[in-house]
Amino acid sequence: GAGVSQSPSNKVTEKGKDVELRCDPISGHTALYWYRQSLGQGLEFLIYFQGNSAPDKSGLPSDRFSAERTGGSVSTLTIQRTQQEDSAVYLCASSSNANTGELFFGEGSRLTVL
Amino acid sequence: GEDVEQSLFLSVREGDSSVINCTYTDSSSTYLYWYKQEPGAGLQLLTYIFSNMDMKQDQRLTVLLNKKDKHLSLRIADTQTGDSAIYFCAETPQNNRLAFGKGNQVVVIP
Numbered sequence: 001g002a003g004v005s006q007s008p009s010n011k012v013t014e015k016g017k018d019v020e021l022r023c024d025p026i027s028g029h030t031a032l033y034w035y036r037q038s039l040g041q042g043l044e045f046l047i048y049f050q051g052n053s054a055p056d057k058s059g060l061p062s063d064r065f066s067a068e069r070t071g072g073s074v075s076t077l078t079i080q081r082t083q084q085e086d087s088a089v090y091l092c093a094s095s096s097n098a099n100t101g102e103l104f105f106g107e108g109s110r111l112t113v114l
Numbered sequence: 115g116e117d118v119e120q121s122l123f124l125s126v127r128e129g130d131s132s133v134i135n136c137t138y139t140d141s142s143s144t145y146l147y148w149y150k151q152e153p154g155a156g157l158q159l160l161t162y163i164f165s166n167m168d169m170k171q172d173q174r175l176t177v178l179l180n181k182k183d184k185h186l187s188l189r190i191a192d193t194q195t196g197d198s199a200i201y202f203c204a205e206t207p208q209n210n211r212l213a214f215g216k217g218n219q220v221v222v223i224p
Contacts, residue, residue: 042202045212101159107156
């Protein structure tokens, strides 16, 4: 596709369930980012992938959060045993050059934990 | 540091100018960015300024940079309803991460 694609666009789940959020970056973009956007909190960095290098996981808020990127393309963010405070919009972005600030964002996955 | 601060809400009448402000902490930032987030959408790069510039004009947008005070502003001339959005400033990636402010919501009143 022409842009960054995320799925699902909306997810409602019960507390304690696991969820998987998917990101399909722009073809050829080597850098991929996950951010979390909570009401009034701005954008919180979660994790960064660059090519075949080890990911920068320093933004993940707890060990319930994990992410992988298969084949240098599609990425999945997994949240285990979801909590109500995990409710947020999860944004994925990709970039052709991690040294620039030009990120291309998907429309996000809105997660609601009941 | 990655501390980018923005004010939160601005309402403006259609046709007026709007100004959004941002302060940042990392004086070594090479580029500073403005992103726009329309309702229900992801962020989109709007414009950026190189740190050796004081001003950049791009059609209705004017970016002003005061490096001494680490202050960045975005002026939108002849504000239109399509300008209603959240605007984020960001500074040069540190450790490969782009640090965003909390965003400034602009509501354009017809």
